[in-house]
Amino acid sequence: MAIPSLKGKRVLVTGASSGIGFETALAFARQGANLILVDINAPALEMAANAVREHGVNCLTWKADVSDAQAMRELANAVHEAVGALDVLINNAGIAFLGAFLETPEQAWRRILDINVMGVVHGCNVFLPQMLNADGPRHIVNVASVAGLAPAYQMSVYAASKHAVVGLSESLAMELSVSSVGMSVVCPGIINTPIANPGTASVGKSVTHAQLQRLAAFYQSKGAHPRLVGESIVDAVQTGKGIVLVGPIARLVYNLRRISRSLLMKAMLAESKKIWV
Numbered sequence: 001m002a003i004p005s006l007k008g009k010r011v012l013v014t015g016a017s018s019g020i021g022f023e024t025a026l027a028f029a030r031q032g033a034n035l036i037l038v039d040i041n042a043p044a045l046e047m048a049a050n051a052v053r054e055h056g057v058n059c060l061t062w063k064a065d066v067s068d069a070q071a072m073r074e075l076a077n078a079v080h081e082a083v084g085a086l087d088v089l090i091n092n093a094g095i096a097f098l099g100a101f102l103e104t105p106e107q108a109w110r111r112i113l114d115i116n117v118m119g120v121v122h123g124c125n126v127f128l129p130q131m132l133n134a135d136g137p138r139h140i141v142n143v144a145s146v147a148g149l150a151p152a153y154q155m156s157v158y159a160a161s162k163h164a165v166v167g168l169s170e171s172l173a174m175e176l177s178v179s180s181v182g183m184s185v186v187c188p189g190i191i192n193t194p195i196a197n198p199g200t201a202s203v204g205k206s207v208t209h210a211q212l213q214r215l216a217a218f219y220q221s222k223g224a225h226p227r228l229v230g231e232s233i234v235d236a237v238q239t240g241k242g243i244v245l246v247g248p249i250a251r252l253v254y255n256l257r258r259i260s261r262s263l264l265m266k267a268m269l270a271e272s273k274k275i276w277v
């Protein structure tokens with residue numbers, strides 16, 4: 001449900017230490033919202049919180065792994081005790097694995113699905129009941145990807161996880177349509193964050209240093225600033241937008257998919273080969 005004024009609202013962002021999560025927290029802080037920042041990286045979380053507080057808003061931090069159901073229950077208990085029901089929940093934390101399907105170990109499948117999919121499930125499970133019981137409009141934002149709408153070369157587990165986030169979000173949105181809790185799913189295109197950097201993403205054994213360098217250069221030169229995603233998420237919450245397409249290629253992919261899925265696959269493959277071959 002749309003929340004036109006965000007001043008004083010309680011907004012929780014997962015994966016808030018870096019990239020899209022950090023810029024989303026700043027975008028809400030600029031609107032006067034109070035933030036709860038959650039991340040697995042505690043030192044970076046404190047730096048992010050200091051930047052948010054410079055906007056004159058309250059900011060709490062909590063170290064948690066979104067894939068851990070018990071840790072998420074403890075987070076929700078602490079948040080509800082400290083500030084009450086959330087106005088806005090942003091399930092953003094996510095990671096990538098780069099490499100061919102046959103070089104994606106079962107352990108990588110489990111870790112990525114646990115964070116990218118179950119992290120969203122846990123966030124909704126632990127915060128939604130209080131949001132439904134509270135008065136006034138509330139909103140959930142799940143950060144998927146353009147890889148939730150289209151195939152992603154050498155990223156089968158990532159694409160599977162993001163297709164799941166889109167499906168989960170649109171299905172839950174139908175259930176929530178009779179409530180005062182709105183739902184947005186965000187599908188960013190290429191955004192210049194560390195997500196695909198060596199050291200952040202796990203990689204398959206045949207992925208070469210040169211390929212990783214080309215990928216990093218591609219994200220740096222073609223990627224939009226994550227602030228664009230943060231501002232788009234604020235706009236989606238203020239207007240109640242269901243699907244949010246943001247950054248390079250997102251709208252193109254969305255429209256091409258409606259016209260021809262085989263054409264979309266050919267176009268994605270041709271672009272990907274510039275990096276991977």
Ligand SMILES: NC(=O)c1ccc[n+]([C@@H]2O[C@H](COP(=O)([O-])OP(=O)(O)OC[C@H]3O[C@@H](n4cnc5c(N)ncnc54)[C@H](O)[C@@H]3O)[C@@H](O)[C@H]2O)c1
Nearest residue numbers: 015017018019020040065066093094145188190191193195
């Ligand atoms: N960068 C892109 O091009 C792009 C495009 C589409 C979608 N996305 C999605 O945007 C979201 C944010 O990615 P980003 O690009 O800002 O990446 P990022 O690496 O800059 O930030 C991800 C953040 O999530 C945190 N995190 C990782 N695992 C966690 C866990 N288990 N529990 C809690 N926090 C955890 C990290 O510490 C980090 O702060 C992800 O869901 C990603 O899939 C990114």
